[in-house]
Amino acid sequence: MTRPLPSRENSPLRYVGVAPFLLFTGLFLILPTGYIVLGAFRAADGGFTLDHILGLNTPSIRNAYWVSIRISFWSALIGSAIGLGMAAAVIHGGLPKAFRGPLMTFSGVASNFAGVALAFAFIATLGPAGLVTLWLRSEFGVNLRAQGFNLLSTTGLIVTYLFFQIPLMILIIAPALDGLKREWREAAETLGASGLQYVRMIALPILFPSILGCFALLFANAFGAVATAIALTGSSLNIAPILLFAQIRGDVLGSPGLGYALALGMVVIAGVANALSIWLRTRSERWLR
Amino acid sequence: MTRVLAWAIFLFGVFYFVLPLFGMTEFSLRMRRGVYSLDAYRVVLADPQFQATFAYSTVMALLTIVIGVLIVVPTAYWVRLYLPRLRPVVEFITLLPLVIPPIVIVFGYIRLYNTSSWLPMTGSSTGTNLLLLCGYATLALPYMYRAVDTGLRTIDVRTLTEAAQSLGAGWFTIMSRVILPNVLVAVLSGAFLTFAIVIGEFVMAALLNRPAFGPYLQLMGANKAYEPAALAVIAFAITWACMGLIALVTRLQKFTPAPR
Amino acid sequence: MAFLDISGLSKHFGPNLVVRDFDLGIEKGEFVTFLGPSGCGKTTVLRMVAGFETPSAGAIRIDGRDVTALRPSQRKIGMVFQAYALFPNLTVAENVAFGMKVAGASRADIAARVGEMLGLIRLSDLGGRYPFQLSGGQQQRGALAPALAIRPQVLLLDEPLSALDAKIRVSLRQEIRAIQRELGITTIFVTHDQEEALSISDRIVVMNGGVAEQAGAPFEIYNRPATRFVASFVGTLNLIDARVLDAAVGRVSAGGQELTLGRPLPAAAGASVALALRPEAVTLGSRPGQDVLLRGTVAAAEFLGSVVRLRTRVGDQSLSLDTFNNAAVPPPLPGETVEIGFASSDVLLLAD
Numbered sequence: 001m002t003r004p005l006p007s008r009e010n011s012p013l014r015y016v017g018v019a020p021f022l023l024f025t026g027l028f029l030i031l032p033t034g035y036i037v038l039g040a041f042r043a044a045d046g047g048f049t050l051d052h053i054l055g056l057n058t059p060s061i062r063n064a065y066w067v068s069i070r071i072s073f074w075s076a077l078i079g080s081a082i083g084l085g086m087a088a089a090v091i092h093g094g095l096p097k098a099f100r101g102p103l104m105t106f107s108g109v110a111s112n113f114a115g116v117a118l119a120f121a122f123i124a125t126l127g128p129a130g131l132v133t134l135w136l137r138s139e140f141g142v143n144l145r146a147q148g149f150n151l152l153s154t155t156g157l158i159v160t161y162l163f164f165q166i167p168l169m170i171l172i173i174a175p176a177l178d179g180l181k182r183e184w185r186e187a188a189e190t191l192g193a194s195g196l197q198y199v200r201m202i203a204l205p206i207l208f209p210s211i212l213g214c215f216a217l218l219f220a221n222a223f224g225a226v227a228t229a230i231a232l233t234g235s236s237l238n239i240a241p242i243l244l245f246a247q248i249r250g251d252v253l254g255s256p257g258l259g260y261a262l263a264l265g266m267v268v269i270a271g272v273a274n275a276l277s278i279w280l281r282t283r284s285e286r287w288l289r
Numbered sequence: 290m291t292r293v294l295a296w297a298i299f300l301f302g303v304f305y306f307v308l309p310l311f312g313m314t315e316f317s318l319r320m321r322r323g324v325y326s327l328d329a330y331r332v333v334l335a336d337p338q339f340q341a342t343f344a345y346s347t348v349m350a351l352l353t354i355v356i357g358v359l360i361v362v363p364t365a366y367w368v369r370l371y372l373p374r375l376r377p378v379v380e381f382i383t384l385l386p387l388v389i390p391p392i393v394i395v396f397g398y399i400r401l402y403n404t405s406s407w408l409p410m411t412g413s414s415t416g417t418n419l420l421l422l423c424g425y426a427t428l429a430l431p432y433m434y435r436a437v438d439t440g441l442r443t444i445d446v447r448t449l450t451e452a453a454q455s456l457g458a459g460w461f462t463i464m465s466r467v468i469l470p471n472v473l474v475a476v477l478s479g480a481f482l483t484f485a486i487v488i489g490e491f492v493m494a495a496l497l498n499r500p501a502f503g504p505y506l507q508l509m510g511a512n513k514a515y516e517p518a519a520l521a522v523i524a525f526a527i528t529w530a531c532m533g534l535i536a537l538v539t540r541l542q543k544f545t546p547a548p549r
Numbered sequence: 550m551a552f553l554d555i556s557g558l559s560k561h562f563g564p565n566l567v568v569r570d571f572d573l574g575i576e577k578g579e580f581v582t583f584l585g586p587s588g589c590g591k592t593t594v595l596r597m598v599a600g601f602e603t604p605s606a607g608a609i610r611i612d613g614r615d616v617t618a619l620r621p622s623q624r625k626i627g628m629v630f631q632a633y634a635l636f637p638n639l640t641v642a643e644n645v646a647f648g649m650k651v652a653g654a655s656r657a658d659i660a661a662r663v664g665e666m667l668g669l670i671r672l673s674d675l676g677g678r679y680p681f682q683l684s685g686g687q688q689q690r691g692a693l694a695p696a697l698a699i700r701p702q703v704l705l706l707d708e709p710l711s712a713l714d715a716k717i718r719v720s721l722r723q724e725i726r727a728i729q730r731e732l733g734i735t736t737i738f739v740t741h742d743q744e745e746a747l748s749i750s751d752r753i754v755v756m757n758g759g760v761a762e763q764a765g766a767p768f769e770i771y772n773r774p775a776t777r778f779v780a781s782f783v784g785t786l787n788l789i790d791a792r793v794l795d796a797a798v799g800r801v802s803a804g805g806q807e808l809t810l811g812r813p814l815p816a817a818a819g820a821s822v823a824l825a826l827r828p829e830a831v832t833l834g835s836r837p838g839q840d841v842l843l844r845g846t847v848a849a850a851e852f853l854g855s856v857v858r859l860r861t862r863v864g865d866q867s868l869s870l871d872t873f874n875n876a877a878v879p880p881p882l883p884g885e886t887v888e889i890g891f892a893s894s895d896v897l898l899l900a901d
Contacts, residue, residue: 017367018375024360025382025430027408028423032397033389039400082305085298093295109525109532110306112482115489116506117524118309120517123510125312132312163309166302183634186601189621190628191648191699195291201647205638224390227491227503231510241392248396248496263393274388 037267039260052257056265060238061253065265068223068240071154075161076218082162083169084211091177104174107167114164119231122160126151152233160228165218172217176210176284206284213280220273224266240266310525317518329519338505339520346494346502349418350487353425354480357433360426362476365437366468369446383434386427395424395493417497424493429486433479440475441468474542478535485531489524550613552577552735553598553703558607560593560759567593569759571607575752578733580726584746585756586782591739594756595705598737600624611702624703627696627734631708633688635680641691642667642676648699666694669728686717693725697732704729704736710745718742722749743783747771755779772827777899780825787826789866793818799893804864808841810893825897831870833859833881835890843868843889850880861889 043049056062090099125131128145136142150156180203188198226241233242244266246252247259320328333339368379386394398420402410410416446468453467469476491503506524510517551574558571568590575581583591596602598609600621608617616624635644645666649659667673670690680688689709696704706725710718726749729736740746746753747767754764755778763775774780781788791803796818799810803824816822835842845863857880861868868889881887 014371017371018364018379021360021364021379021382024423025385025427028398028427029382029385029389029394029430032394032401033385034397035401036393036397082298082302086302089295089299093299094292095295095299099299105532105536106306108535109529112485112532113525113528115491115524116503116510117489117521120506120510120521121309121313121525124316124518124521125309129514130312131315132308163306166305181632181634183630183632184636186599186621187628187630187634187636187695188647188651189601190599190624190626191651191695192622193647193651194622197651201651202636202638206636220388224392226390226392227489227507230491231507234511241390244392244396245492245496248392248399259396263396266390267393270390271388278384 033267036260036263039257040264042257042260044257049257052255052261053264055255055258056261061243061258061262064238064240064243065269067154067238069269071157071161071239072219072222075158075165075222076215078158079162079165079218080169080211080215083166083214084173086166087170087173087177091174092180103170107170109167111164111167111171114225115227116231118160118163119228122151122156122163123232126156126159152237154237154239157229157232157237157239160232161222161225165222168218168221169214172214172281173207173210176207180206209280209284213277213284216273216277216280220270220277223273224270313518313521313525317515317522320515329515330523333516333519333523336516342500342502342505345500346488346490349422349425349501350484352422353429353487354483356422356426357429357479357483358476361430361433361437361479362469362472363464365434365441366446366464369438369441370450380434380438383431387431391424391428392492392496394427395496398424399496411497417499421493421497421499421501424497425483425487425490428490428493429479429483432482432486436475436479436482437472440472444471474538477538481531481535481538485528488527550610551575552579552612553737554608554610555594555598556608556610558594558597558609559605560590560597560602561605567759568597568604571761573754573761573764575735575737577735580729580736580738580749580751582738582740582746582750582753583756584740584743584753584783586741589756590759591754591756592707595707595737595739598703599626599628599705625699625701627699627701627704629689629692629696629704629706629709631711633680633685633692633709633712635688635692635695637680640677640679641672641683641694644680644691645676645694645698647695652699662698666698669697669731670694670724685713686721689713689721690724693728697728697734701734704734706736706738708739708741710740710742718745725749747783753783755782757782774825774897774899777823777825780897780899785828785869787828787831787868787870789824789826789863789868791822791824793820793822804843804845804862804866806843806864808843808893810896810898811840812893812898814898823899825899826868826891826895828858828869828871830895831868831889831891833870833872833890834888839890839892841891841893845887845889847881847883847885847887849883852880859887861887863889 040052041048041050043051056065086103089095090103123130126133126144126149128151130151133144136144144150151159184202185198188202193201224241226245229237229239229242230245240262243253244259244262247262251259253259253262317329318325318327320326320332364379368376399411402408402420404412410420449467449471450463453463458467489503489506490501491507494501495504495507506517506520509520553573553575555571555573555575558568559566560568571590571594573581583594585591593602597604600616600619600623604617608615610616611624621628635641636647639647642663645663646659649662654662663676664673667676670693672687672691672694675683675687675691680691683691689712692709709725710721713721722745725738738746738750747770750767752764752766753770755762755770757778763770763779765773770779771784774783777788780786789803791801793814793816794800794802794807796814796816799812799814801808801810801814801822801824810824814822832839843863845861845868847859848862848867849860851858851860852874855874857872857874859870859872859881861870870889
């Protein structure tokens with residue numbers, strides 16, 4: 001029977017308790033990531049080099065990153081806007097209070113329904129033989145393809161990504177919207193402000209750090225998504241995660257170091273976006289106490 | 290916000306979400322020409338590949354939950370009780386799997402633990418399975434830790450521990466008989482979330498060449514027409530069930546901890 | 550017609566009638582307090598005057614103009630909330646300027662008014678601070694200024710001091726009153742604290758269960774309460790159960806002793822009435838002007854410093870009385886027999 005240590009004892013034995021955790025995360029999280037990150041700078045002979053990173057500067061790789069950034073940006077922007085709108089509608093928009101619970105629950109489900117299955121759902125709906133596609137053709141004579149919409153493209157990916165981006169936004173912005181006190185709105189009204197003036201001068205400035213933080217989170221979220229993209233476009237679309245996937249599978253780029261550099265690029269972009277998100281969202285708590 | 294605008298945005302959102310769900314369900318019923326039938330589901334459920342990969346992923350999910358609980362609960366407990374200053378560090382580490390794209394993590398596994406390294410896990414299928422398991426546990430770490438930490442916050446860990454110690458309980462007894470039952474709801478929430486995540490996971494399983502449900506889904510999508518839709522419906526139902534169970538378990542929590 | 554005229558105001562929330570038939574006329578520059586326990590409807594009436602709730606019936610007129618159908622932003626009303634509604638993303642000065650900015654005033658006008666207001670609430674040095682950098686009392690003072698800056702016709706305060714410490718509450722309520730006097734703004738103040746209401750109001754409206762039970766000056770409300778509720782809510786009150794012996798003359802039997810009230814009673818012989826007395830109207834021993842003397846025993850004596858509060862028993866009734874501390878005479882001990890005197894004219898007969 002072991003006697004636990006008193007907490008005031010400054011003994012190194014205290015760290016025994018977190019040893020399993022540190023060992024596990026060290027072996028399966030930190031070490032692998034670190035290896036990849038450092039590998040981007042490791043030359044064939046083991047020395048330091050920037051060649052791999054510079055080697056990223058080819059048209060196809062640049063394009064891959066650029067397309068990824070575009071997809072992430074637009075799905076994050078539209079997802080933020082619609083998510084904010086829906087959350088605001090339910091919390092402050094005068095909709096029945098009973099809507100909130102189901103919306104939150106559904107958002108929890110939808111934000112986790114990503115990956116391959118999500119792609120299938122959209123293929124069945126907006127794909128070449130999809131429900132809506134066929135319906136539009138038979139009822140309105142509208143040929144979606146001819147109008148320029150192809151699900152198996154970056155636009156299609158953006159539309160598909162919204163399915164988990166919007167709920168994620170709803171879930172994260174809801175507490176911030178709750179923090180908007182009713183008194184502020186009423187005070188603004190007695191001081192003569194219209195609804196729009198209140199939103200422009202008070203509500204949006206207060207919410208802005210949270211909104212921006214959520215946008216960054218959505219951006220990072222989309223940037224790292226692989227499964228849906230592969231399932232939707234069949235790994236033919238040239239975006240960074242798919243490129244990395246192909247590179248890991250079969251060294252399509254012809255240089256292992258380039259693979260590391262590609263991964264490093266993803267880590268940096270996703271990392272910066274996430275860090276920004278966390279910083280902004282904790283800053284906004286100051287006002288919503 | 291005017292009520293009209295609120296309703297408009299809300300209904301637009303509902304429309305956007307309902308449409309794909311409706312589409313995939315409708316499509317999955319269209320296998321038999323001209324009439325609605327459950328043929329696609331029959332074919333899928335009878336497919337030995339489906340059964341094998343689904344079973345594989347289910348087992349992996351359950352094992353992931355076990356590993357997750359074994360690692361997270363004692364760690365969260367210990368940090369809260371004895372190492373409060375280490376908390377920011379531990380929390381930061383648990384957030385990393387959300388920041389680092391999983392594809393990079395599994396890339397690291399392949400490079401680091403292949404047959405020519407100091408820990409050759411990919412040499413055998415058991416080793417690779419174990420590696421995938423650890424990968425899944427890493428992916429689920431943020432959610433499991435946050436759930437358990439929140440659960441621990443609502444119970445007075447220090448008092449419970451000291452009371453148990455004064456009654457002669459050892460460390461293992463404290464964890465299994467005192468702490469775990471009290472954070473069971475939190476653990477279950479984390480468990481259901483882990484299950485949902487692991488069942489459909491693709492990248493890690495695909496790159497490690499394991500016969501999991503995710504890669505099976507992708508294969509079906511590339512080759513079949515109606516079965517993918519049926520599979521999507523099944524996947525969505527599972528996700529919904531997991532979230533529903535979390536809500537159920539949270540509501541069934543029989544005791545309310547005393548306010549602090 | 551009064552400057553602020555509220556007539557026949559009622560409000561339903563679903564099946565609940567929260568405010569019933571509320572009538573009140575407030576003169577220009579008057580400071581009126583709505584006093585009552587939580588749930589009595591005082592805040593609802595205030596919010597209807599502000600325009601945040603629509604009355605189910607009745608009308609509100611300000612300076613002759615019917616505002617019942619107008620939105621809050623159209624009523625030129627200043628409001629101070631319980632949870633001090635300063636906008637957290639604006640500095641104090643910007644908060645004060647908000648109303649004028651929305652109305653499109655010139656920069657010079659805004660600057661001048663902001664300076665004036667900040668001086669009035671004594672926060673001139675803190676204009677550049679953000680609300681979270683101020684203390685509770687400073688925030689509440691700060692919340693007053695934006696409401697005043699727009700030169701409202703009516704100022705509404707919804708329990709503005711409830712969230713503050715006791716000491717700040719006392720000093721801030723006097724400040725609010727002083728500012729109100731200086732600017733001469735018609736004001737409605739809502740509170741559940743009767744001491745607050747008594748100390749600063751021109752008139753008090755005591756509300757209970759959605760109805761205004763009595764409206765009048767503090768002196769009136771305290772000394773001549775109309776109902777038992779008003780009497781017990783405002784100040785402490787002794788209640789003695791008595792049996793009527795002779796209704797015409799006002800002879801009753803209380804605590805085993807008889808006394809005459811000298812006025813006719815509204816009840817028949819043999820019925821019970823409640824006699825109400827303020828503790829300060831009751832004395833130990835007899836004083837000139839008193840015509841009733843009862844015998845009782847001391848149950849407890851609380852020495853509160855300048856005041857000694859005695860609880861006595863007269864027969865089966867309790868009577869509480871206050872006397873000033875007398876350095877030469879120690880308070881009586883429990884069990885001592887004492888004489889209790891009061892004037893029959895001080896006895897309040899209350900409608901229930």
